[in-house]
Amino acid sequence: MSGTTNALLQIEGLSAGYGEAVVLNDVSLSLGEGETLALLGRNGTGKTTLINTLAGATRQHGGRILLGGQPLHTLPAYRRAAAGVGWVPQERNIFKSLTVHENLTAVARPGRWTPARVYEMFPRLAERKGNLGTQLSGGEQQMLAVGRALVLNPRLVLLDEPLEGLAPIIVEELLRAIRRLTRDEGLTAIIVEQHPQAILAISDRAAVLDHGSVVHRGAAAELLAQPALLDRLLGLAR
Numbered sequence: 507m508s509g510t511t512n513a514l515l516q517i518e519g520l521s522a523g524y525g526e527a528v529v530l531n532d533v534s535l536s537l538g539e540g541e542t543l544a545l546l547g548r549n550g551t552g553k554t555t556l557i558n559t560l561a562g563a564t565r566q567h568g569g570r571i572l573l574g575g576q577p578l579h580t581l582p583a584y585r586r587a588a589a590g591v592g593w594v595p596q597e598r599n600i601f602k603s604l605t606v607h608e609n610l611t612a613v614a615r616p617g618r619w620t621p622a623r624v625y626e627m628f629p630r631l632a633e634r635k636g637n638l639g640t641q642l643s644g645g646e647q648q649m650l651a652v653g654r655a656l657v658l659n660p661r662l663v664l665l666d667e668p669l670e671g672l673a674p675i676i677v678e679e680l681l682r683a684i685r686r687l688t689r690d691e692g693l694t695a696i697i698v699e700q701h702p703q704a705i706l707a708i709s710d711r712a713a714v715l716d717h718g719s720v721v722h723r724g725a726a727a728e729l730l731a732q733p734a735l736l737d738r739l740l741g742l743a744r
């Protein structure tokens with residue numbers, strides 16, 4: 507990963523889990539400003555647990571998380587958004603009883619990402635401004651979840667399987683938007699995904715988890731260029 511001294515995000519010796527159960531063991535990673543990390547691994551290896559731990563939604567047993575040099579791990583979950591963490595959880599968690607527009611304005615904070623820019627990025631949402639969360643398709647809910655994280659104007663965005671369960675045409679649309687965010691807008695992000703090739707292609711860095719530990723870290727392009735290594739790391743037979 508990038509040099510640890512000027513990294514935006516530093517994760518050091520992190521152990522975390524649920525209750526007494528420890529899922530993550532001694533995870534250390536760092537990410538520079540404007541970089542995207544593809545977080546890969548087989549099912550149940552701890553990817554969501556790592557994202558949730560960064561967001562403050564698990565029991566942390568040890569280690570440190572620093573964002574811009576400031577400790578994040580000492581803050582309760584509700585203060586991590588204000589500290590600069592935009593979290594798009596697997597369940598999306600949009601406010602279903604609010605309209606699309608209300609979902610965005612309810613959480614917006616000053617900065618370059620405004621609801622208008624989110625609508626420009628996701629024209630489907632602009633068309634559905636006045637619709638309630640309950641009236642949205644899965645893909646529209648996912649776009650709204652991403653938009654809601656953006657209007658927080660976070661320093662770091664956590665995307666947990668943003669493409670999961672979506673129709674291929676929507677996957678293409680979201681991938682285009684995420685590519686724009688990571689490549690053109692310089693967003694700093696961690697993306698968990700089951701489609702490794704698609705995500706590696708738009709990421710700078712890659713990390714692979716197995717049994718709650720980091721078993722590989724390096725440049726995304728290098729891993730993309732080594733499909734046999736990628737298959738081995740993900741436990742796929744060739």
Ligand SMILES: Nc1ncnc2c1ncn2[C@@H]1O[C@H](COP(=O)(O)OP(=O)(O)OP(=O)(O)O)[C@@H](O)[C@H]1O
Pocket residue numbers: 524527529547548549550551552553554555556
């Ligand atoms: N709420 C929970 N309480 C207890 N154990 C949990 C909880 N959520 C996940 N686990 C356990 O933690 C381990 C890691 O799960 P996690 O969801 O982080 O993996 P993952 O790599 O994100 O997998 P997937 O790709 O299936 O989402 C698994 O053994 C899982 O059973």
